[in-house]
Amino acid sequence: MSNVLDHPAVDRPKVVRIGVLGCGNVGAALIDIVRNRADVVEQRTGIRLEVTRVAVRNISAPRDVEVGEDVLTRDAMGVVTDPDIDLVVESIGGIEPARELILAALAHGKPVVTANKELLANVGAELYAAADEAGRDLLFEAAVAAGIPFVRVLRESLYGEPITRILGIINGTTNYILTKMTDAVDAGGDADYSAALKDAQSLGFAERDPTADVEGYDAGAKAAIIATVAFGKKVVAGDVYHQGISNVTASEIAIARRLGYVVKLLGIVERDPSSDEISVRVHPTMVPDQHPLATVRDSFNAIFVEGDYVDSALFYGRGAGGAPTASAVFGDVIDAAINLRAGTHGSVGALGKATIKPIDETSAEYLLGLDVADQPGVLHAVTGVFAEHGVSIRVAEQEGNGPDARLVFITHVARESDVQATVRELNGLEAVLAVGGLIRVIGN
Template sequence: MKDCVSVGLLGLGTVGSGVVHMIDSHQKELQQRVGCQVKVAKVLVRDMDKERNVDLDDSVLTQNPDDVINNPDVDVVIEVIGGIDQAKEFILASLNNQKHVVTANKDLMAIHGRELLTAAVENESDLFYEASVAGGIPILRSLVEGLSSDRITKLMGIVNGTTNYILTKMTKNNVPYESVLKEAQDLGFAEADPTADVEGLDAARKMVILGTLGFSMKVGLDDVKVEGITRVDEDDIAYSKKLGYTIKLLGIASSTNGSIELSVQPTLLPSRHPLAAVNDEYNAVYVYGEAVGETMFYGPGAGQLPTATAVVSDLVAVIKNMRLGVNGKSVILPQHERKLKEDEEIKSKHFIRLIVKDEPGAFSKISHLFQDRGLSLEKLIQEPVVNNGTAELVIITHETNQKAFEDVHNRLRDLDVVVEVKSRYRVEGM
């Protein structure tokens, strides 16, 4: 069978090797799907002599990027080197050379996605990036195609595997954050410097991509309110459990009357909610559509072969388009200018955990403050703290807006009977 497509790879790390492996081991099925042979023609590597676990002829490897991005024999460039500036330059050069591009680079797509997609449209090239969000879950394609007729109103995502692994272990074994983080690092589920994961930045990048696509709006990283999981303690988790909730690091993108909210924060979900059953390093995106109602897409958020599956499925889409002569037609540019919700427009329930003086009238003062702001209480637990004259009070409010809750939160801090506000979380998924 004749080659129909030559692929150039930028990078041969974990994901790159996975892509080579899949193109090789699934060649027969790929040929069935696209009607011709798919060949890896050139691969940009940093070190020619490194031991590699892939079956590639030495002549395929190169240290010169031009051998890929300016190679007339290469039809599709797959970018899996990561990073921002160089990857961007390579992708732009490839697109301007009328090559199609598949990338797994969430950082790049979150920051420069619009510019790159515009270049793709101008060159009538495809630029697909399914692997950039939630690894093996075909969520971008589902938003664009499977739910294409519907109006998406809200997306909630567990889109970072490391933090979900940590929170799952904390919940299951009732252990503190630090010890689980260390264990996760030892097992390779967390990086030596875990900042981007545990502070929610990685999740924020993915929410920018999801929000841009879901609401066709020009939003960026600065538009996401981000809070990580480093301050979640095991007592928060224990109280949540008692109240029937599970804590997850949740990315939220929601739209009301043309304004959107983008955020990432530890959030309580009812334990019966499908997202609460997403455990360990798994990811999931929960989609609310006006007509379809609630759907969820679950799967591995990272890993060599899951990510490679997404990359190679994008490659299949590119090749099908090539054979039909319709490349560049399915690239979607965001239509709407950025319009963000005010705090008054962001509505949810809230969890708040207080240390209060264990004295007559304390609870009455607190409940009066809530009532005064029109904020009613749905559930509460009060437990005495042994031997120091304080009690722990945990409250879940009814739905309110962000501003009203902030206001109550600030006033609680100033209240004489409140010793400390230990923690506060958003509550979703009702």
């Protein structure tokens, strides 16, 4: 990628004509930004950005930005193959026809900017290779964390860093819901998941069907892209382990708070330096109060990087919304326009085959709560099951008495398969009335 400032002038067209596919929240916001910032960009780069074609499904539909009828078209393929279009922005989402349109744009010599995480998490390797073959940019800063400029950091500043782990709050919907539930617990009230979700929907943070967000699929797609760029390996959405937040209870959040933790939905990307295996997973996680991610509230996102040389670094900002996403798209548009004028392009590089570590082979600390009969020998029987499977207990507490008795455990670092075997056997104990959710714990 290129520096926006002081780029050397070359003998190429001053005006870069942009074709935008889709005019929803992101597309409309981008058009507005291009209009408002075109003069500044021209002053600093010598390039004039103009949106000259916008492909939409319904020309007569109301939209958040004024676009002339001579600019609007229903023919998206016509836009990407038009010789009068220099650069394409894809903001229609989904896999098809977005994939076909991007491939066509690249084949016609046009750089492409996209925020399409679903597309890149499934067929990104094909698109990156097509971009390299065409000698054109395929830029996707907004696909991972909207307004947070993180992809560029991975592709440039941390390109040579031996990254060991990336922890990300990369879904604003779930972070908002868990923040509201945590606040309710801290205030002495009941952390009701359904009420928090309804609140998120009323504010526009959650879709009418929130499944992709609350079950971790949105964060999983982003985690796959992060892993691909961070480690130079082909990681797809199907490689990611998902566990959402819909079963997180007020009791689990209260236990976490009492023990000095906050529950967050994290995307976790790790590389085992001894085997070069990659673990990519999304699940609720107990984060220590003193960890920087514990303070990330509401719909904000944050990504925490750990590496051999950089030690640790935190990136924080708006991870969703039309304007923050369009801001990241706009940055990519400027970069792609400069590279087009210079006759160069960026690349994620050749992607190797990823060896994915199954979730059963990962290790962590775990929180587990058990509803038990209040009778002699229960604690001995339960801890015996832990010991039988080689799972060491770090914290053990009892809450309540009689029919409300509950045992709460936090383990030392243990293998996932051993913990799951422990849970299965505990479910079979007569004295165990119910086994609560399993929440993984990260260290400081």
